[in-house]
Amino acid sequence: xxxxxxxxxxxxxxxxxxxxxxxxxxxxxxxxxxxxxxxxxxxxxxxxxxxxxxxxxxxxxxxxxxxxxxxxxxxxxx
Amino acid sequence: xxxxxxxxxxxxxxxxxxxxxxxxxxxxxxxxxxxxxxxxxxxxxxxxxxxxxxxxxxxxxxxxxxxxxxxxxxxxxx
Numbered sequence: 001x002x003x004x005x006x007x008x009x010x011x012x013x014x015x016x017x018x019x020x021x022x023x024x025x026x027x028x029x030x031x032x033x034x035x036x037x038x039x040x041x042x043x044x045x046x047x048x049x050x051x052x053x054x055x056x057x058x059x060x061x062x063x064x065x066x067x068x069x070x071x072x073x074x075x076x077x078x
Numbered sequence: 079x080x081x082x083x084x085x086x087x088x089x090x091x092x093x094x095x096x097x098x099x100x101x102x103x104x105x106x107x108x109x110x111x112x113x114x115x116x117x118x119x120x121x122x123x124x125x126x127x128x129x130x131x132x133x134x135x136x137x138x139x140x141x142x143x144x145x146x147x148x149x150x151x152x153x154x155x156x
Binding site for chain 1: 084086096099102103106108109110111112113114115116117118119120121122123124125127128132135136139140141
């Protein structure tokens, strides 16, 4: 089964990477962009026996830094 | 309007970051994980006047490296 974990910075946490992209888009002449935030996603191919609790545990222990990041787990039909 | 751009490595392109995560998950004792791939997403807050063509242009010029990466654009109702 395929699982996607989306990790994004919490609101209020400075996002220098997003800022750099925003700045570059303006430099390239793209108008109308008001804000840019960057996150990452992790695509896991897991056995069907892996539980939601176990997935959340993975996020808390490794995939996300919960001090500054939020995560969202999404099971994808495979 | 909010737009999300998902950027992921093309199939066949080596993903050392995913491999490292996979290895770490195993080290932490999580069983049943068969594969891990890592991607990123960029959340843009854009004016309603920004066209799909313009968004694709942003991806090709800055957000994704189309030699090794695929991208997918998703408009989110705001």
